[in-house]
Amino acid sequence: MNTINVDKMTASDSESLIEHHPAEIGVWLFIFADMCIFAMYFGVFVWEKNLNPAIFAEGQATLSAQLGGLNTVILLISSYFAAKAVHSARVFNIDAYRRFIKLTIFCGLAFLCVKFVEYSDKFSAGFDIATNAFYRNYFSFTGFHLLHVILGLSFLAWLLFSTKTAEQLKENVKASEGVGLYWHMVDLLWVVLFSLIYLVP
Amino acid sequence: MMLNVAKDKLFLVLVALLGITMVSWLFISSANLEEKSLGVVILLLAFFKVRLIAIHFMETAMAHRLVRIAFETWGAVVGGMMILGYLMG
Numbered sequence: 001m002n003t004i005n006v007d008k009m010t011a012s013d014s015e016s017l018i019e020h021h022p023a024e025i026g027v028w029l030f031i032f033a034d035m036c037i038f039a040m041y042f043g044v045f046v047w048e049k050n051l052n053p054a055i056f057a058e059g060q061a062t063l064s065a066q067l068g069g070l071n072t073v074i075l076l077i078s079s080y081f082a083a084k085a086v087h088s089a090r091v092f093n094i095d096a097y098r099r100f101i102k103l104t105i106f107c108g109l110a111f112l113c114v115k116f117v118e119y120s121d122k123f124s125a126g127f128d129i130a131t132n133a134f135y136r137n138y139f140s141f142t143g144f145h146l147l148h149v150i151l152g153l154s155f156l157a158w159l160l161f162s163t164k165t166a167e168q169l170k171e172n173v174k175a176s177e178g179v180g181l182y183w184h185m186v187d188l189l190w191v192v193l194f195s196l197i198y199l200v201p
Numbered sequence: 202m203m204l205n206v207a208k209d210k211l212f213l214v215l216v217a218l219l220g221i222t223m224v225s226w227l228f229i230s231s232a233n234l235e236e237k238s239l240g241v242v243i244l245l246l247a248f249f250k251v252r253l254i255a256i257h258f259m260e261t262a263m264a265h266r267l268v269r270i271a272f273e274t275w276g277a278v279v280g281g282m283m284i285l286g287y288l289m290g
Contacts, residue, residue, distance in 0.1 A: 022260045028268050032275070039279045046283055050290030065229070072222050080215040083258045087211075184258045188251050192279075195247035200240040200287065201231050 022086070023177040031185045034148075038189050041141050045196055052133045059134025060198065062127065068198040071111050072190060079187040080105030082156075082180045089176040094166045097176070101160050104183065108153045115146055127197045138197060145193055148186045155179040214257040221246050221253075240287055248280035 049056045085100035122128075122135075129139040159179055163172045225246050228239060252273075255261045261272045 022264055025265065025268075028264065030272075032268075035275055039275065042279060042283055043286065046286040046290070050286065053290065065226070069222065069226055069237055075218060076215060076218045076222065079254065079258050080211055083211050145217070183257055184254055186256045187258075191250045191254065192247050195225065195243050199225060199243045201229070201234045 021052065023181050024174060027178040027181055031181055035185060035189065038145075038192075042111060042192060042196060043142070045137050045141065048133050048137055055132050056134045057201075058133065059138065060201075062122075062125070063138070063198055064118060064121070065198045067114055068194050069109075071114045072194045073095050074107050075187040075190050078104050078111070079184050081107065082183040086177055086180040089169055089173045092166050092169050094163070097163065097169055100158065101156055101163075105153060105160065106158050108156065108183075111149055112146075115142070115149075134186050141193060142197070145186070145189060148189070152179070152183045152186050155182060211257065213251055217229050218250055218253055221250050237288060241284055244280065244287065248276055251276055251280075 004086075024029045081103040085097055085104060088094075088096035088100055127135050129136055156179060159172065159176060163169050169176075225243050228242060228246075229232075234242065255272045255276070259272075261269050
């Protein structure tokens with residue numbers, strides 16, 4: 001198996017990793033554009049909250065901060081695993097890489113399950129996207145974020161199935177960095193959504 | 202084992218992120234703050250977490266200078282506008 005022992009790396013090896021620019025500039029542009037779209041959503045949410053404070057307070061009270069918080073913890077842990085997978089890719093450690101990708105996927109699926117429980121609770125209680133301004137925003141923004149999670153999981157699954165050997169991993173380092181960045185963005189956006197929708201009074 | 206965990210910078214960042222999440226959570230249930238102040242603290246903590254994720258997980262510190270500037274600007278502008286908008290409500 002072709003791997004680099006990090007403990008035995010020379011100073012120049014370490015420096016070359018430190019100077020390494022993660023992912024392609026196009027990936028950064030895509031991610032930044034996506035973050036700007038979400039920034040507009042955050043603005044819309046705050047704007048509508050100011051227009052309908054009573055409806056938003058009532059709506060927020062019906063949400064489960066425990067489930068939202070659980071999903072935050074799950075995504076933060078998944079982001080850690082994704083970062084570890086990228087580090088493993090850079091030293092061509094295929095075993096560690098595949099293990100961390102699988103753990104990231106597992107966390108992503110756990111997020112979907114919690115979201116399914118949360119949405120089911122809301123639908124069974126008679127709340128949907130047409131209920132009021134709060135639920136329109138809640139379902140639109142968390143739903144759009146959920147689509148990002150599903151897309152991220154598809155990318156991760158593609159990496160897992162297309163990277164089975166150290167040779168394939170060498171070819172997929174940049175792709176792994178790109179997918180890792182995308183996954184971190186999904187996590188980062190959820191951190192703001194959770195605070196804004198579930199916590200801020 | 203413990204030493205390896207302590208050496209893992211990413212793990213320490215994760216612990217910090219989880220810790221801040223817990224603090225935000227505890228704040229809404231126990232903090233004796235006026236509602237608007239509570240909201241501002243929660244948003245500030247959220248954007249601090251965003252910065253930690255960007256720097257340590259997304260490695261913006263290692264990325265091109267423009268990427269770094271773009272992310273710092275995004276955090277400052279979006280966070281600032283949200284807090285301002287929230288306070289105006």
